[in-house]
Amino acid sequence: MAVARKPNPVDLRLLSKVSKLYYEQKLTQHEIAERLRLSRPKVSRLLQQAHDEGLVQITILSPPGSHADLEQKLEQTFHLKEAVVVEVDEGTSQDGIARELGVAAADYLLRTAEDGDKIGVSWGTTLNAMVNALQPFEVEDCHVVQLIGGLGAPEAEVHATALCRRIARLLSARLTLIPAPGIVDDLKTKQILLSDSHIQNAFSLFPRINVAYVGIGVPTPDSVVMRDGSILSQNELDQLLAQNAAGDIALRFFDACGQPVRSDLDELVVGITLDQLKSIGRVVGVAGGLKKLNAISGALRGSWINVLITDNVVARALCEEPLWSS
Numbered sequence: 001m002a003v004a005r006k007p008n009p010v011d012l013r014l015l016s017k018v019s020k021l022y023y024e025q026k027l028t029q030h031e032i033a034e035r036l037r038l039s040r041p042k043v044s045r046l047l048q049q050a051h052d053e054g055l056v057q058i059t060i061l062s063p064p065g066s067h068a069d070l071e072q073k074l075e076q077t078f079h080l081k082e083a084v085v086v087e088v089d090e091g092t093s094q095d096g097i098a099r100e101l102g103v104a105a106a107d108y109l110l111r112t113a114e115d116g117d118k119i120g121v122s123w124g125t126t127l128n129a130m131v132n133a134l135q136p137f138e139v140e141d142c143h144v145v146q147l148i149g150g151l152g153a154p155e156a157e158v159h160a161t162a163l164c165r166r167i168a169r170l171l172s173a174r175l176t177l178i179p180a181p182g183i184v185d186d187l188k189t190k191q192i193l194l195s196d197s198h199i200q201n202a203f204s205l206f207p208r209i210n211v212a213y214v215g216i217g218v219p220t221p222d223s224v225v226m227r228d229g230s231i232l233s234q235n236e237l238d239q240l241l242a243q244n245a246a247g248d249i250a251l252r253f254f255d256a257c258g259q260p261v262r263s264d265l266d267e268l269v270v271g272i273t274l275d276q277l278k279s280i281g282r283v284v285g286v287a288g289g290l291k292k293l294n295a296i297s298g299a300l301r302g303s304w305i306n307v308l309i310t311d312n313v314v315a316r317a318l319c320e321e322p323l324w325s326s
Contacts, residue, residue: 010049018043018046019046021035029044029047071084074318077318078300078301082308083307083310084308086100086312098129101309110135113137115142117139117210118142118205119145120206121147121160122148122215123215124217127213127215131167136171139173144168144176146160146176146202147271148182148269148271149180149182150181160182178199178202182270193270206276211281212280212283216292216295219245239264240261248295256294256297258300259302283305284308288314290313293314
């Protein structure tokens with residue numbers, strides 16, 4: 001009958017020595033192996049054992065103004081690829097929040113851009129802040145695609161066409177625009193526009209987009225969609241609110257639970273649909289401010305975005321259980 005071997009006792013002295021050489025004296029595992037006449041795999045196992053025994057404890061300190069815990073909670077709660085949380089004071093204006101988020105979004109774009117990216121871009125004040133903060137850099141074989149036709153005054157900085165042109169120039173990228181208004185008066189006009197070869201070309205690129213940057217709007221009287229009366233009428237706004245619309249991405253509206261709000265207006269939009277948006281691998285929503293809380297919640301709960309760049313006040317509210325578990 002075979003006799004079971006006694007487990008080797010833990011050599012705390014050796015664990016401590018290996019750990020000090022590695023973490024304090026900055027020797028490589030190979031150098032430690034040669035010095036102590038151990039195998040390289042043995043050194044690796046000893047370092048892991050030092051962690052397991054509590055001899056080595058690693059503490060990660062977040063720099064001031066960072067919110068790693070909030071980001072992790074958002075990522076876990078809403079199954080996000082990534083969350084970026086920006087520090088703002090509670091009294092910061094909506095324009096001030098947009099500027100801070102724009103800087104973070106520009107940093108995110110610079111960090112994650114890869115050669116061959118097909119980047120879709122919607123419109124809005126926060127994306128305009130992102131473009132304002134973006135520094136020129138070249139991405140090989142990059143292509144920028146407009147996601148929705150022009151909205152508001154063509155000379156406005158937040159206009160989708162202007163944003164796409166500026167991003168393409170900053171990235172030295174190819175550019176495909178939608179030469180049409182983002183919303184039309186009737187279905188006949190839309191059908192005529194959709195027969196245009198340039199618009200068909202833009203729409204044909206939607207399935208090839210691998211990353212999109214989108215703003216998240218709110219249907220309120222003081223929102224950008226209502227400022228000059230050229231995008232939504234008061235009657236259309238009232239109809240959306242009657243259907244519990246909480247927010248929109250590229251004028252595709254949804255409620256606070258993320259369910260699409262179907263209306264006559266939906267049929268008049270010239271641009272990407274929510275279903276097409278969901279098929280994109282990475283959709284980066286850039287939005288903040290408590291007035292947009294329900295809209296951001298809806299975008300998350302509907303999985304219309306899978307990357308969120310927002311502020312710490314909104315992030316903390318989103319992580320409160322009653323909001324997302326109801």
